[in-house]
Amino acid sequence: MQHFALTIIGRDRPGIVSQVTEILYRTGCNIADSSCSILGGQFAMILIIAHSEIADRDGFCGAFLPLEETGLSVFLRTLKPGGEKHPHMEGEICLISVYGSDKPGIVYRVSRELGERQVNITDLNTKLIGTEQRPVYVMMLEAVLPPTMEIDEISRIMNNLKNELQVDISVRSITPVEL
Amino acid sequence: MAVRPIRVYPDPILKQPCAVIDHCDASADALLQDLIDTMLDSGHSVGVAAPQIGDSRRAVVVDVSKSKLGRDNNHGLLTMINPQIIDREGTHTMREGCMSVPDYTGNVERAQSVVVQFTDRDGCERVIRTTGFEAVAIQHELDHLDGLLFLDRVSSLKSDVFRRKG
Numbered sequence: 001m002q003h004f005a006l007t008i009i010g011r012d013r014p015g016i017v018s019q020v021t022e023i024l025y026r027t028g029c030n031i032a033d034s035s036c037s038i039l040g041g042q043f044a045m046i047l048i049i050a051h052s053e054i055a056d057r058d059g060f061c062g063a064f065l066p067l068e069e070t071g072l073s074v075f076l077r078t079l080k081p082g083g084e085k086h087p088h089m090e091g092e093i094c095l096i097s098v099y100g101s102d103k104p105g106i107v108y109r110v111s112r113e114l115g116e117r118q119v120n121i122t123d124l125n126t127k128l129i130g131t132e133q134r135p136v137y138v139m140m141l142e143a144v145l146p147p148t149m150e151i152d153e154i155s156r157i158m159n160n161l162k163n164e165l166q167v168d169i170s171v172r173s174i175t176p177v178e179l
Numbered sequence: 180m181a182v183r184p185i186r187v188y189p190d191p192i193l194k195q196p197c198a199v200i201d202h203c204d205a206s207a208d209a210l211l212q213d214l215i216d217t218m219l220d221s222g223h224s225v226g227v228a229a230p231q232i233g234d235s236r237r238a239v240v241v242d243v244s245k246s247k248l249g250r251d252n253n254h255g256l257l258t259m260i261n262p263q264i265i266d267r268e269g270t271h272t273m274r275e276g277c278m279s280v281p282d283y284t285g286n287v288e289r290a291q292s293v294v295v296q297f298t299d300r301d302g303c304e305r306v307i308r309t310t311g312f313e314a315v316a317i318q319h320e321l322d323h324l325d326g327l328l329f330l331d332r333v334s335s336l337k338s339d340v341f342r343r344k345g
Contacts, residue, residue: 093274123337142337176274176284176337177248177312179226179319179329 001050003032003084004057010072012043020067024049027063032084048084089120091145094154095174100167102128102135109165110139113157120144137167142174180212182220183232185278188328192230193279197237197324200260203302207238211258211300214240224278225249226316228323231279237261239320241313248312257307262297262321264290265306273315274337275329285333289318 008020017036024031024047033048054060057076064074098110107126114121123142130136145154151173158169186192200207210229218227218240226241242256243249269291276284292310295317299305309317319329 174274174286176276177225177246177315178223178276178278179316 001030001052002055003048003050003079005077005079005083006045006047006049007075007077008045008047008067008072009042010070012038012041016043016072017045019070020045020072023063023066027051027060028053048079050084089122089144090147091149092151092173093122093142093144093175094151094171096139096141096143096154096158096169096171098139098141098167098169099136100165102130102137103165106137106165106167107139109161110141110158110169113161114143114154117149117154117157118146119149119154180209180216182216183213185217185221185227185231186233187278188280188330190233190279192233192235193323193328194326195230195235196326197230197235200236200238200298203260203298203300207236207260208300210234210236210238211240211260214238215256215258218242221278225312226320227278228320230323230326237324239317239324241316241320243313243316246312249316252311253313254307254309257297257317258300259295259297259317260299262295262317262324264293264318264321265296266294268292271311271315272334273312275315275319277319277329279323280328280330283330283336285329285336287319287329287332288334289315293318295321 010016029049029051031047032050034046036043036045056078060076064076067074096110098106111121121141121143126137126139128135129138145151151171155171158171162169213232214227214229217232218224225243225246226239228239229236237260239259239262240257244253244255267290270288271291272286272288274284275287291314292308293314294306294308296306
């Protein structure tokens with residue numbers, strides 16, 4: 001099976017998901033993994049799809065053109081073998097929430113501290129809330145720590161950032177429990 | 180005594196409500212032993228319910244005493260026949276996984292503290308109050324007896340590959 005990453009984005013309206021999935025169904029694609037959400041006024045779809053016969057982008061022969069014609073932007077990426085597989089990650093999983101008055105660089109400063117320590121961000125959402133006069137920035141991220149790192153260490157690092165950025169940050173373990 | 184294979188969804192037995200056990204006889208005792216053997220054999224499990232090993236009777240075993248989260252607050256090995264939650268208090272969200280639904284986890288809100296009534300392996304009626312991780316584990320296992328999986332209770336899903344930890 002050849003896998004592809006398909007991203008579609010456009011002004012939100014009812015019917016986008018059915019329009020996209022009808023094309024996938026009729027072309028014989030499987031949806032292996034997907035995440036779709038509304039961001040601002042845009043609906044964004046990210047899907048890993050698979051096809052048993054189509055091997056490259058040209059194989060779709062313009063199947064997605066009708067989407068473009070209704071104002072959606074479509075991007076298709078051909079994955080290398082194994083690119084559809086979730087990597088095995090060993091360490092603790094934590095949820096870091098950051099919120100405070102809006103200022104430039106919140107996402108960058110937090111993610112830089114994590115990236116420098118090989119902490120792998122697996123999910124990230126940000127939102128601007130509050131009023132126009134007093135905007136509040138909220139960021140929630142999930143990250144996998146390197147196997148040797150404890151949650152306490154990342155809490156300490158985030159605590160230092162709290163003062164520098166003048167925001168509130170909390171870190172908690174969300175490592176799944178198997179029952 | 181025997182380690183039995185864990186049934187994995189979509190095995191229909193996982194969605195069936197289980198039958199009440201009328202007599203704590205040798206057959207019920209053998210079921211409890213199989214549940215214990217299967218739980219210990221998996222190495223990382225803190226509980227197994229009868230339908231997970233292919234038996235539609237109301238029995239579960241739970242032991243969180245060897246896990247990091249439950250080690251300081253537990254009742255040791257609990258063998259429960261016809262368990263019933265008779266009181267619940269507070270809420271607590273954990274990301275749960277299940278041996279019967281591999282490679283998937285989800286955030287589930289459970290009661291923080293529960294009072295459970297059950298018959299133990301010796302046939303004694305018991306009532307315990309439990310909190311924290313043990314309470315979550317008991318609620319998860321008891322759901323299996325009603326044909327419910329954590330997928331019936333999740334608020335969000337995450338794919339995850341379980342780490343085999345002690």
